[in-house]
Amino acid sequence: MQTVYKIDSERMYERIMTLADIGKTVQDGVKRVALSKEDKEAQILVTKWMEQAGMTVSHDHFGNLIGRKEGISSSSSLPSIVIGSHIDSVRNGGRFDGIIGVIAGIEIVQVIHDAELSHEHPLEVVAFCEEEGSRFNDGLFGSRGMVGRIDQSHLKLKDENGVTRYEALQSFGFDIDPDRIAESVRTAKDIKLYLEMHIEQGPYLDSNDYPVGIVKGIAGPSWYNIKLEGEAGHAGTVPMSLRKDPVAGAAEIISEVERLCTQDPNAETVGTVGRVKVLPGGSNVIPSSVEFSLDLRDIDLTRRNRIYQQILDKIQNVSFSRNLSFNVEKYMAIDPVYCSDEIIQLFNEISEEKEMNAPIMISGAGHDAMLLAEITDVGMIFVRCAKGISHQPNEHAEKADIALGTELLLEAVLRSM
Numbered sequence: 001m002q003t004v005y006k007i008d009s010e011r012m013y014e015r016i017m018t019l020a021d022i023g024k025t026v027q028d029g030v031k032r033v034a035l036s037k038e039d040k041e042a043q044i045l046v047t048k049w050m051e052q053a054g055m056t057v058s059h060d061h062f063g064n065l066i067g068r069k070e071g072i073s074s075s076s077s078l079p080s081i082v083i084g085s086h087i088d089s090v091r092n093g094g095r096f097d098g099i100i101g102v103i104a105g106i107e108i109v110q111v112i113h114d115a116e117l118s119h120e121h122p123l124e125v126v127a128f129c130e131e132e133g134s135r136f137n138d139g140l141f142g143s144r145g146m147v148g149r150i151d152q153s154h155l156k157l158k159d160e161n162g163v164t165r166y167e168a169l170q171s172f173g174f175d176i177d178p179d180r181i182a183e184s185v186r187t188a189k190d191i192k193l194y195l196e197m198h199i200e201q202g203p204y205l206d207s208n209d210y211p212v213g214i215v216k217g218i219a220g221p222s223w224y225n226i227k228l229e230g231e232a233g234h235a236g237t238v239p240m241s242l243r244k245d246p247v248a249g250a251a252e253i254i255s256e257v258e259r260l261c262t263q264d265p266n267a268e269t270v271g272t273v274g275r276v277k278v279l280p281g282g283s284n285v286i287p288s289s290v291e292f293s294l295d296l297r298d299i300d301l302t303r304r305n306r307i308y309q310q311i312l313d314k315i316q317n318v319s320f321s322r323n324l325s326f327n328v329e330k331y332m333a334i335d336p337v338y339c340s341d342e343i344i345q346l347f348n349e350i351s352e353e354k355e356m357n358a359p360i361m362i363s364g365a366g367h368d369a370m371l372l373a374e375i376t377d378v379g380m381i382f383v384r385c386a387k388g389i390s391h392q393p394n395e396h397a398e399k400a401d402i403a404l405g406t407e408l409l410l411e412a413v414l415r416s417m
């Protein structure tokens with residue numbers, strides 16, 4: 001007969017609410033940007049909880065907070081099972097984003113510690129530094145660091161007060177030394193698998209009435225800046241036939257983005273133009289130029305590339321027919337990431353045994369797991385959040401749903417350790 005180990009969902013929820021008080025905003029949201037006074041206060045608290053769960057706590061030189069519980073002594077050189085997420089927030093964010101993953105990790109280690117279960121592989125819980133990018137505008141910092149994707153240029157970035165990330169890391173305490181980041185890079189040898197639980201931040205689970213979901217992959221984002229130039233003129237005197245209006249051209253292109261991303265209703269492609277800047281910007285002036293962003297994401301890289309090419313063709317055609325010049329600049333493109341089939345299978349088995357009915361789904365948002373996938377097998381669980389609302393004060397997840405997700409994660413850890 002198998003023993004059932006119980007998590008304490010009350011304790012978890014209480015901890016989530018306690019953390020939410022650190023950096024609480026007037027709108028009842030949370031502002032806890034990376035390496036701030038509030039972040040430090042939160043880390044001291046999380047450290048205490050990690051220690052209560054039997055972990056030894058330290059920081060690496062990227063500012064990642066790491067709790068570690070060694071495996072049975074003869075095998076201390078074995079790679080770790082890492083459970084992680086983040087406790088920094090956007091500037092007026094919610095109480096659950098990131099937090100539930102770290103709290104779940106601590107809870108799982110606490111259960112294992114209290115039951116005195118022996119495990120071969122070390123267990124680690126990580127709160128990654130600056131996942132949100134709300135201080136240095138450069139998110140997923142800690143997880144990128146851990147997999148060796150951070151260099152000096154990322155340390156030179158400045159916040160709104162002119163403080164560099166280097167200075168922020170150096171003055172944060174906990175023996176963090178930004179001159180020694182190379183020592184904190186980890187490889188496939190160090191980590192057996194990485195697990196993360198996160199709120200969905202989208203409406204799929206909520207609208208289909210599922211409390212938790214199993215993530216099969218994370219859509220790859222790509223960001224572009226597009227500029228069209230025409231000719232300014234008087235809105236009253238220049239006849240329509242003689243105009244070179246870049247905004248009218250942009251309107252055609254933006255409609256095409258939407259059309260291309262909706263033509264296959266079963267495809268997970270999403271395209272967004274979230275920023276448009278018109279110059280000179282007078283209501284009675286034909287614009288001289290327009291600049292707009294394009295955020296294009298998909299779980300299928302071939303499809304994303306094809307749609308991007310179609311958007312590019314449209315930009316060329318519109319510019320030619322309207323006599324505009326154009327420029328397209330690529331900011332960033334990350335390939336989609338797939339979670340480990342074995343872990344998906346394991347989550348699915350547990351979900352069936354426990355009648356959790358968790359669907360297998362994709363993540364439209366990026367997460368630390370996306371980076372860890374470069375060096376190890378990753379698995380991710382989503383917890384339903386009300387109406388899919390996130391990065392806002394009214395972000396909400398139910399205690400029971402968080403508990404269910406944590407049970408799923410706990411069982412997966414018990415079968416892997």
Ligand SMILES: [Zn+2]
Pocket residue numbers: 086097098131198
């Ligand atoms: Zn998050």
